[in-house]
Amino acid sequence: MPFPTNSIDLHQHWWSPELRDALASLGLLRGSAGTTLHLDGEPPFELDLAAQDLAARRAQDVADGIALTLYSLSSPLGLESRRPDEARRVLDAWHAGAAALPEGTGLWAAAGLVEPDPESLRADLARPGVVGLQVPATALATPQALEALAPLLAVAERAGRPVLVHPGPAAPIPHAAALPSWWPAVTDYVAQLQAAWFAWHVGGRALLPDLRIAFVALAGLAPLLHERLAQRGGRLGAIDPGVFYETSSFGPRAIDAVVRVVGVDPLVHGSDRPYAEPTDPGLGAAFAGSLFVSNPARLLEGGTR
Numbered sequence: 001m002p003f004p005t006n007s008i009d010l011h012q013h014w015w016s017p018e019l020r021d022a023l024a025s026l027g028l029l030r031g032s033a034g035t036t037l038h039l040d041g042e043p044p045f046e047l048d049l050a051a052q053d054l055a056a057r058r059a060q061d062v063a064d065g066i067a068l069t070l071y072s073l074s075s076p077l078g079l080e081s082r083r084p085d086e087a088r089r090v091l092d093a094w095h096a097g098a099a100a101l102p103e104g105t106g107l108w109a110a111a112g113l114v115e116p117d118p119e120s121l122r123a124d125l126a127r128p129g130v131v132g133l134q135v136p137a138t139a140l141a142t143p144q145a146l147e148a149l150a151p152l153l154a155v156a157e158r159a160g161r162p163v164l165v166h167p168g169p170a171a172p173i174p175h176a177a178a179l180p181s182w183w184p185a186v187t188d189y190v191a192q193l194q195a196a197w198f199a200w201h202v203g204g205r206a207l208l209p210d211l212r213i214a215f216v217a218l219a220g221l222a223p224l225l226h227e228r229l230a231q232r233g234g235r236l237g238a239i240d241p242g243v244f245y246e247t248s249s250f251g252p253r254a255i256d257a258v259v260r261v262v263g264v265d266p267l268v269h270g271s272d273r274p275y276a277e278p279t280d281p282g283l284g285a286a287f288a289g290s291l292f293v294s295n296p297a298r299l300l301e302g303g304t305r
Contacts, residue, residue: 002064002065003065005293006067006068007293008067008069008292008296009066009070009269009270010164010214011216011271011272012070012071012272013073013273015047016096018094019090019093022089023077026082026086039076039077042170042176042179043177043179043181052274054100054101054105057069057274064278068105068106071101071108072107072164072166073134075110075137075166076136080112080113080139081138081139081168081169082114084112087113091124094110095109095124101129106130107130107131108130109132111135111152116151121155125159125161126159131161133155133162133163133164134165135153135163135166136168136169137166137195137215138169138196140196141195141196146199146203146204147203147207150207153207153208153211153213154208154211156211157208160302162213163212163214164214164246165193165213165219166216167185167189167217168192170184170189190220193215193216194219194220196215197215197222197223198222201222213242214243215243215245216246216248216270216272218245218247218250218254221257221258223236223261239266244266244267244268244295245266245268247267247281251281255281265298268296280292
């Protein structure tokens, strides 16, 4: 079903040929066809090359009514945390893909974390087609980690660009190869996002007063823990108008529950395509206009509610 006019999908994944070559050189893509992804903490994953056809993907989005699609690096790959020379090579391959993007698309920049380079990030944010910075949730798992990451986040803040917090690498666990394919997405990833949201809740706004930041997958439903937070000695406090919640992989029950805590204005649409599909939660036309159009535009461009 088509979405509202000028709808925005903030979160899709596209593996460009340059990125796939870089992943193969690191030994992450293997097999006779070079399409089997191997990561610690996750079962092997078979990459669907047909789903990476950029023209076909854009045609699908246009048919759905998506006016702007933004592509995200798969942070569970752990590329940002590779040693600096490897990270720079593979992240350059990711950013080079921006030049091939068709009209109506863009991408999130990524940055090396072992030896952060604010000047390189500043240049990457200035590339045509780049809308903001994506960081793995594992890089802000505690208030102390957030403080260490703040110099990179400040580059986005000064440039007036938003930050997208995406799950990072799953923690290595025994027998990961035998796990169901969905396991990391509904266990490890969710816990990462919750920790990152709480780290921001504790100290993020004091460090970065003007940053617009969005957490994918409704921040792992972290806002719904506000009652438990209060019972354990914390408090939610005032709703931060610069914090947004992307809705990928969740439906009307979870979305409605988060709205009851933070309101409608912070919710923004992302699909996680091709691993999940864009979905209208069916909460009414006014809600859809906010979720798909006005709220994502405010995340990307700033401005008042």
